Amino acid sequence: QHRTDSSIDVSSLFGKFIRSEEIDVDLKSMTSREHMAGTNNSKRHAEYIRELWESTGALDSVVMESFDCGITRPINTIIELRLENGTLVKLDLAEGTIDSDATSQLEDELSAPAFHGYAAAGKVEAQVVYANYGFEEDFRLLKEKAKVSVKGKIVLMRYGKLFRGLKVQNAERAGAAGVLLYSDPADDGFVRGDVYPKGPWRPDSSVQRGSVLYASQCAGDPSTPDGPSVHGAPRVPYSEIVGKCTPSIPSAPISWKNALPILRALDSAEASKPAPSKSFVGGLTDSSYGVTYRVGPSQIRVSLEVQNEYVLAPMYNVLGTVHGRIEPDRAVWLGNHHDAWVFGGGDPTSGTATVLQILRALGRFRELHPSWRPRRSLVFAAWDGEEYNLLGSTEHGEMHASTISASVVAYLNLDTAVAGHEFSVQGSPIFTELVKEIVKDVKVGSSGSTFGGNTVQDKWPSYEKFVKLRGYLPSLGGGSDQVVFQHRLGVSSISLGFEGSHGVYHSLYDSYSYQANVMDPTFEYHEAMAKVVGMLMLRIAEDRVVPLGIKSYAHFLSKELQELEMEIAAAGSIFLESSVLKAEMKRLGASVKNFGDAEPAFHDLTLSAGSSSVESPLFVRELNDRILLAERELLVARGLPGRPWFKHAICAPNFATDYGTEIFPGIRYFLQGDRSNATLAAEEVALVADVVQRSADVLNRLDVIQ
Amino acid sequence: QHRTDSSIDVSSLFGKFIRSEEIDVDLKSMTSREHMAGTNNSKRHAEYIRELWESTGALDSVVMESFDCGITRPINTIIELRLENGTLVKLDLAEGTIDSDATSQLEDELSAPAFHGYAAAGKVEAQVVYANYGFEEDFRLLKEKAKVSVKGKIVLMRYGKLFRGLKVQNAERAGAAGVLLYSDPADDGFVRGDVYPKGPWRPDSSVQRGSVLYASQCAGDPSTPDGPSVHGAPRVPYSEIVGKCTPSIPSAPISWKNALPILRALDSAEASKPAPSKSFVGGLTDSSYGVTYRVGPSQIRVSLEVQNEYVLAPMYNVLGTVHGRIEPDRAVWLGNHHDAWVFGGGDPTSGTATVLQILRALGRFRELHPSWRPRRSLVFAAWDGEEYNLLGSTEHGEMHASTISASVVAYLNLDTAVAGHEFSVQGSPIFTELVKEIVKDVKVGSSGSTFGGNTVQDKWPSYEKFVKLRGYLPSLGGGSDQVVFQHRLGVSSISLGFEGSHGVYHSLYDSYSYQANVMDPTFEYHEAMAKVVGMLMLRIAEDRVVPLGIKSYAHFLSKELQELEMEIAAAGSIFLESSVLKAEMKRLGASVKNFGDAEPAFHDLTLSAGSSSVESPLFVRELNDRILLAERELLVARGLPGRPWFKHAICAPNFATDYGTEIFPGIRYFLQGDRSNATLAAEEVALVADVVQRSADVLNRLDVIQ
Numbered sequence A, B: 001q002h003r004t005d006s007s008i009d010v011s012s013l014f015g016k017f018i019r020s021e022e023i024d025v026d027l028k029s030m031t032s033r034e035h036m037a038g039t040n041n042s043k044r045h046a047e048y049i050r051e052l053w054e055s056t057g058a059l060d061s062v063v064m065e066s067f068d069c070g071i072t073r074p075i076n077t078i079i080e081l082r083l084e085n086g087t088l089v090k091l092d093l094a095e096g097t098i099d100s101d102a103t104s105q106l107e108d109e110l111s112a113p114a115f116h117g118y119a120a121a122g123k124v125e126a127q128v129v130y131a132n133y134g135f136e137e138d139f140r141l142l143k144e145k146a147k148v149s150v151k152g153k154i155v156l157m158r159y160g161k162l163f164r165g166l167k168v169q170n171a172e173r174a175g176a177a178g179v180l181l182y183s184d185p186a187d188d189g190f191v192r193g194d195v196y197p198k199g200p201w202r203p204d205s206s207v208q209r210g211s212v213l214y215a216s217q218c219a220g221d222p223s224t225p226d227g228p229s230v231h232g233a234p235r236v237p238y239s240e241i242v243g244k245c246t247p248s249i250p251s252a253p254i255s256w257k258n259a260l261p262i263l264r265a266l267d268s269a270e271a272s273k274p275a276p277s278k279s280f281v282g283g284l285t286d287s288s289y290g291v292t293y294r295v296g297p298s299q300i301r302v303s304l305e306v307q308n309e310y311v312l313a314p315m316y317n318v319l320g321t322v323h324g325r326i327e328p329d330r331a332v333w334l335g336n337h338h339d340a341w342v343f344g345g346g347d348p349t350s351g352t353a354t355v356l357q358i359l360r361a362l363g364r365f366r367e368l369h370p371s372w373r374p375r376r377s378l379v380f381a382a383w384d385g386e387e388y389n390l391l392g393s394t395e396h397g398e399m400h401a402s403t404i405s406a407s408v409v410a411y412l413n414l415d416t417a418v419a420g421h422e423f424s425v426q427g428s429p430i431f432t433e434l435v436k437e438i439v440k441d442v443k444v445g446s447s448g449s450t451f452g453g454n455t456v457q458d459k460w461p462s463y464e465k466f467v468k469l470r471g472y473l474p475s476l477g478g479g480s481d482q483v484v485f486q487h488r489l490g491v492s493s494i495s496l497g498f499e500g501s502h503g504v505y506h507s508l509y510d511s512y513s514y515q516a517n518v519m520d521p522t523f524e525y526h527e528a529m530a531k532v533v534g535m536l537m538l539r540i541a542e543d544r545v546v547p548l549g550i551k552s553y554a555h556f557l558s559k560e561l562q563e564l565e566m567e568i569a570a571a572g573s574i575f576l577e578s579s580v581l582k583a584e585m586k587r588l589g590a591s592v593k594n595f596g597d598a599e600p601a602f603h604d605l606t607l608s609a610g611s612s613s614v615e616s617p618l619f620v621r622e623l624n625d626r627i628l629l630a631e632r633e634l635l636v637a638r639g640l641p642g643r644p645w646f647k648h649a650i651c652a653p654n655f656a657t658d659y660g661t662e663i664f665p666g667i668r669y670f671l672q673g674d675r676s677n678a679t680l681a682a683e684e685v686a687l688v689a690d691v692v693q694r695s696a697d698v699l700n701r702l703d704v705i706q
């Protein structure tokens, strides 16, 4: 056992302690009540998690902390159609009971109908216009091709393709008075396949809740942009948050069942224009529904009333620790959010139950091996307020920035563990080899079972399509609790889950019944995730030399730089003709090369540290810290253009692609559209060249600080 | 030898290797030419330092780095008096040759006459008004009591009491068109004692150069407020720097010899008002000069023309490293700036020569003990551009923020080593016990010699007057290269020097001859400084448990909080009546108490780590890192009100007192004058309560991140 300083190879033994039937039972109990952030149920849920964690026997300590964060607590949503004869027809916003879905019976007890977090409160009555997905391009087509004005209208858009907050923002910028977002069956309903309860896709009455806060502008609690939401902290008043962080116009989500009369009204209005592009056409075209997706304006008017209340509500995070035996001051984190929009069967509680199983397994393991402790500390976090705006994790990260920066080796994020059957992972390139190693060895089920006795690698389509081709993992985006760790504090982070055919996102039907009846009846996918994540965490905590690979990072930088070069070459003459840009790109190329050149020697050092004959705790620590610092040095103090809170120069969340990622975000900011600017792009290139070189210097120990 | 893991007690043996005669020789050779930042001489000087450092044999590596920083390179200064008959009398700005001062013979070769760094270029001719030291209060007295308007005038002020940049800023705000600053003999000339060459005080023709940049507004290179001045970095154009970072009105420094005709003109003008306060009266009142310090306006006009050129000029830092044997990834730094306004006999080259002597001694030591290496790394830095605005150190600190934060245990600053005979030290309270221990043991000279065989403690008047009474060192202010380390990056820092009767600051006469003939003929004060600083550095580098004491920090926080409470009690009813402020002060009190309560247990842990039987490298490392982190956690990401670049919540530079310090600066910002605001003060109290608690948590290992 040379890889660790333990006689037990916990990471490979660990899997045997996972019991999928427990995940089943835990998931059921933890999704029996709604547990939305900012409600008493959320506090109860957090306390329940704390009790459960304590009961596993895995942890040395469990604490609960809270941050008072600004949210809009929903009161009610009222949507009415004012027909041509003047009658008001109120839409029934209930999603409805499904017999085989136990918790759907409890819909009457929910705190509020489906709503948007951070929607502007207000009442508006206006004609409707349909704007497809709500891209800037969709609005341009409406204006210039269909010649339809959005001003003062209620804009109906379909979910998908880009972050919902941006849809509302684009509508607001076009002059809309209000917004309705609906789930079109072409995107996640019957056009994709069987709908729930028969299959995984979204039924007609199902609604997608969600936050409309402009997450790239405002991170975490919008009332505390400059620091943690501690007692007495300076607060930005709500009046300054609206319009800057959140929309000024009311918005609400509806089902396609409720969108249908509106779409029909758009079709039948005399003045309504045809769709300016085929891309506007959704899935309700067949004879059963006969919608042609005309864009309006409608003749009828729609009344939208959003009632909510801005409050500072406590967000409850639960944190559990296993103190490391040799390096207690270095920690591996596993985070999952516990707050859900409704019952959270998949999102997030499939993750919560999976983390709990990892703890149960660890508890069993520790009972059998009482003298064992991980080399490094393990920290488990159950975050609150993620659905609103990653509130619990962000405020915690802002508060503990110094210590996290000094001591966290890696942050693993497990939001929804199972929402499909395809293994999906995004992360810092540094995790590539370790993930490949682990998924090769995790085999679940047997022939005939859902997982079929396959390895997780077998269930990872991206492996062939991306990872093997490129040599690194898909990069980490936004949309969950890794943001403050990776994009603000420069902690190497990774996010995992099973994804795929899934349509009940953020609705009543994201429930235990859905997970147990449709998504993962044998809980083998949950089991697989528990094993992969548990092994990942334990490998990073146990290996003497932190098993995070610089080589993949070097490869990533090199390939991504090539892509950037091609993009710049195609971006237009102002870029091709800029000598400043050319000079800085040359320097960036040199830095990336230096980073790559530093790797082999560093790798050799880690090999010599690995073999016990050369082992010396501080020698190994010094090398391992360089792996941490290599990622930390990629931060720029000034932050990214347009969003200075975000500090990582290499990657950032890309909201224009619905939780995707953006590489060299600062540089790309100045490459397209209105912001095209070769000089400013060159400055961003210089900043990236500088941080990459510093990162290389850390590896090379050329950095004189060493 | 239990305190370290070496068989040699280098810190106590080290002193024997110090040779004061070498400091003498080195000082002479390094001050033979002017070496101002942004000139070729500065580069040559840096290269010379690098060669000298390499020749000592002490260092494993020496590198030179450069940053292109925005400075105003001086071209010329022309000051003329337009007499009533219209004649123009040009002032001779030369300071003049003094026979016994060798380098004063070279005045003709200097790059420019005395000037202000970052002065606004321009020409102004106007009547003169005298505004004493240039406090806001002085301008108020002028306006309301003397009923004299400053608008469109050239304001003559005397140096002293507050940072020169603030004098110019206050004049500009009062509507002045230009500024002349002169050195009044009451402040640092004949009123204080014998003037040079007979004694240490300022002769009549001597001029004080210096920067007028608003250092609290703009740190380091004013063209790169958001990050390091790396190649291609985004730059703020000069037009946006003037008025924001630097004055918009021209200013220049003059001697009292040149101020005299102006003061006399003020006295003789019919419309000239008497001084509104006795505080306006300087030292030229006796019959020889007969100045009454009337405030004007003068009848004559003065023409001030400042010619300079804003350029990006390279700043050359030299960095030398001795790699630590056991903990190479922890470092103790010793910094000194190498750029001078002219020859820099005292400022800074007495420090440069002292650092060089420390290296020479270390080289001799290493030759005798070739297997010895310090436990932790030693890093020596010779900074450029300090005089302009701490340029070299600040840009370096901004560039290497991550690694410095991760690895620097302490930063020691030695600017001017000898400018008087009183030992002076300011620093984080954490250094208190160590400094007391060291100064007790450093004895220099013999009875009859300048130092007299006394200990450095004997030469430390503040010891009895402050340190013994309060239990901690005077806090660290601004004005030299510790700023980026202590106030931005949260690295425990300390600044030392001998101060006292000294009047040639920033003039031609701050020369080798001055140091050797008047200030320290036997170089015993230089020797004492070399020993104290060397021992300080080596103790921190060698001791197994970092010898920086939390107890003094706890004591400091507790006492300073009491003072703050008294200040608030006296600040007015809005503060006494604020329940929010009361609540937050209570929480701050609780945090401070928690910090104090954490200390004994932490201390016991360090004791057990100290004794070799419990020694385990990572155990000790974890404890030592808590000492670092305790200081780091005192940073607030949002920075201080009005100056967000400054991040330390506990102390900051206080420019209103000429390089002094301010404790709880964020809170105090809202306690006085126009800014009085109990609600905002309460918010700042909350931020401080939060960081102090986090610091306590680090010590207590309650912080779950551990």
Ligand SMILES: [Ca+2]
Pocket (backbone or CB within 6 Å): A219, A220, A221, A223, A224, A225, A226, A227, A228, A229, A394, A395, A398
């Ligand atoms: Ca915040």
Ligand SMILES: [Ca+2]
Pocket (backbone or CB within 6 Å): B219, B220, B221, B223, B224, B225, B226, B227, B228, B229, B394, B395, B398
């Ligand atoms: Ca800068």
Ligand SMILES: [Zn+2]
Pocket (backbone or CB within 6 Å): A337, A347, A348, A386, A415, A416, A480
């Ligand atoms: Zn989620």
Ligand SMILES: [Zn+2]
Pocket (backbone or CB within 6 Å): A347, A387, A506
């Ligand atoms: Zn979600």
Ligand SMILES: [Zn+2]
Pocket (backbone or CB within 6 Å): B337, B347, B348, B386, B415, B416, B480
């Ligand atoms: Zn100096």
Ligand SMILES: [Zn+2]
Pocket (backbone or CB within 6 Å): B347, B387, B506
């Ligand atoms: Zn100086």
